[in-house]
Amino acid sequence: MPEEALPGWKGGSILMNPSIQDPAHPGKIICYDPSTGRHLATIPAHTKNDVDQALARARNAQKLWQQTTFAQRKIVLQSLLDFILLNQENICRVAARDTGKTMVDGKFGEILTVCERIRWTLAHGEDALKDEYRNPGLLMFYKYAKVEYRPMGVVAALVSWNYPFHNTFGPLITALFAGNGILIKASEQAAWSTMSYFAKIARSCLEACGHDPELVQFLVGFQDCGEAVVTSGVDGITFIGSPQVGAKVATAASATLTPCVLELGGKDVAIVNKDVDLHAVVPILMRGVFQNCGQNCIGIERIVVHEDIYESLITMASVRIQELKQGPPLEEKNVDCGSMTMSGRAKVLESMVHDAVKQGATLVHGGKAFSHPKFPQGQFFAPTLITDVHPSMTIAQEEVFAPIMSVFKFSTLEEAISIANSSPYSLGSSVFSRNLKEGHYIMDRLRVGMSNLNDFGVNYLCQSLPFGGVGMSGYGRFGGPEGLRGVCHQKSVTVDRWPMLIQTFLPPVLQYPMTNVGDAIVVTRDLVNIIYDGWLGRLRSVVEIVKVMAIGANEPEQIS
Incomplete structure (x- = not known):
């Protein structure tokens, strides 16, 4: 446990305009x-040479x-x-110190998911990974067919900073169980938590179970480090x-x-139908x-x-948002919202x-950076409510x-669906409706990778399900059998x-x-008919094959 995350730690100089x-x-x-x-630490950024050695x-x-x-x-995973x-x-304190998240957010996003x-x-x-036997079909009835x-x-x-423990250990768990080694390039935004604690957990676990800790390599660095990992010769x-960086990764990997x-x-998106109980739905939306x-x-x-129910929902949410407490979660009690992890975000937001207000939206609360009275260098953005937004x-x-x-x-279901599908991102979604028929109607028409009826984000707690999106949200899946098989070569075998x-x-x-190519053509034609034709055609083809084998077809090869 690094001392910077211990209760009561007040060390580290306060950086002016931290970066x-x-x-x-x-x-x-x-x-x-x-x-x-x-200030927590100053860490050397890994280079291409470090990446090559790690691989x-x-x-x-x-x-x-x-x-x-x-x-x-399994012993390794159980130990972990x-x-x-x-x-x-x-774990939550380390994550909170490095990202500014609250302990509760750590429990939900770091601990529970892992x-x-x-x-x-x-x-x-x-x-999910054992040999999977498939039907060989009538043509190959005398074979076993399987996928290994x-x-x-x-x-x-290459993982993001928003949940440094979970984003690191999610792919690690999958890779190790499938029999792989792994290079984990953590975000430079979470370099301290990764190198001071999380990397040591993974490597110590392997060593304690009698395995080589070099199986897992942790790297932190800037753009050149990420590029070196992508082009290093790894197998997956x-x-x-972000989509911008993801496109560069795909290009380099190609x-x-x-x-x-x-x-x-x-x-x-969360679509809220008119028949819902707002007292049940609004708390879920607030968490979401x-x-x-x-x-x-x-x-x-x-x-x-x-x-x-538009005005009623806004009124209920507005009251809750006004009461949210914001501050450094390891310095103050009862904090609802911590800080923004990346510097410079406030101006963009x-x-x-x-821009939205200029185009007709209504700013109800927030909308600007929050300057904490005790920690003016904290990267806070006030909890914000903006209404009358248009696609x-x-x-x-x-x-x-x-x-x-x-x-x-929205006034009609079709309008709600149109608004939902107007974004280039297509990852997850929520639909809230007591009318299950209408709820399913909406979900079936959303262009997304995941949907939840009357809930938020729980598809990720169902680890049997694949996780991922379409469009600008990317492609491929992790989680579930698809995630495990995605870090494997799929080998087709017949015996x-x-x-x-x-x-x-x-x-x-x-x-x-x-x-006699003419005879060969007749035989192959009849073999096809035996497998795929009707019963009379099959019987006729059997007779013809026996005839060819006995006396030949004596049919010339058609070459013109």
Whole structure:
């Protein structure tokens, strides 16, 4: 446990205008608490040479790891789960110190999700990766047909900063259970928590279970480090971040045809039908919008409300938003919203809000940076409520990743669906309706990767489900069987079912060199008919094949 995350720590100089990089020292990452501005550490940024060495070490360790049994891998995951349960307060404090999130947000987003990923993998991962037997079809009735899932080798995960523990350990759990080594390139925004604590947990766990800790390599750095990982020769890539950077990752990976899973954020919508109980729905919407200060890829960024309950919902949400307490979560009690992790976001967000108001939206609360009286260097943005939003506005199209509740109005279901599908992002969605028929009607017409009826984000707690989106939200899936199989090579295999009784046999007429191509054509035609024609056609073809085998067809080859 690093001392900077211990209760009562007041060390670290307060940085003026804190930033993770100093132009005078471009090879260093300046780590600080974004909720207070306290300096935590200055860490060397990894370079291409570091990446190459890390890959070599991981490849060497993976040679032995891929030979381990599922039982051995389960011991590692169970050990990790035990550690998390015993040390969840420490993990949350470290994450809070590095990102400015609250402890409750840490419990939801860091601990709960990772524990559920481990539980599901322990219970169902082996079934997802065991050899899968398929129907060989009538043509190959004498064969066993199966798919084998074999580890890719060493994969890479380039992960975002909003949940540094979860985003690191999610791909790690999947990669290790499938038999891979992994390079984890953490965001420079979360370099301190990754290198001072989280990396040590993973490597110590492997070592304690008798395995080479070099199987897992942690890297932190700037753009050049990420580019080096993508082009290093890893066997698969998972990227979590913005569409702009994701496009660059895909382009770079295409040079070596390295497969990618891209999770590129969202602009998730919640459609609230007129028949709902607002006393039940509004608290869920508040959690969906303001958890982790809105810094969630599946956070609710657009609330589309039926005109009959539009004013009532705004009134109820407004009262709650006014009462939200904002501040540094490790310095003050009862904090609802922590800080923005990335510096410089306030000006961008203020511009979006201002632009929306100019176009007719109504700013009810917030809309600007919040200056904390005790910690003016903290990176806070006030919890914001903006109404009368329209799809054409920038705030309705671009991902805000902030504590901003944007409310739209609709009168018909088709209008609600149109508003929901107007965003280029298509990750998750929520539909709230007591009328299940109408709820399903809406969900069926949303262009998204995930939907929840009368809930928010719970598809991610169902680890049996794949996670991902379409459009600007990326492609590929992690989570569930699809996620485990996605870090494997899928090998198709056939073997003889009764090797002593029947094997593939080519009659003389089909053997090279062919003495009579005309006869060979007749035989292959009849073989096709035997498998796919009706019963009379099959019987006729059997007779013809017997005739050809006995006396030949004596049909000339048609060549003109």
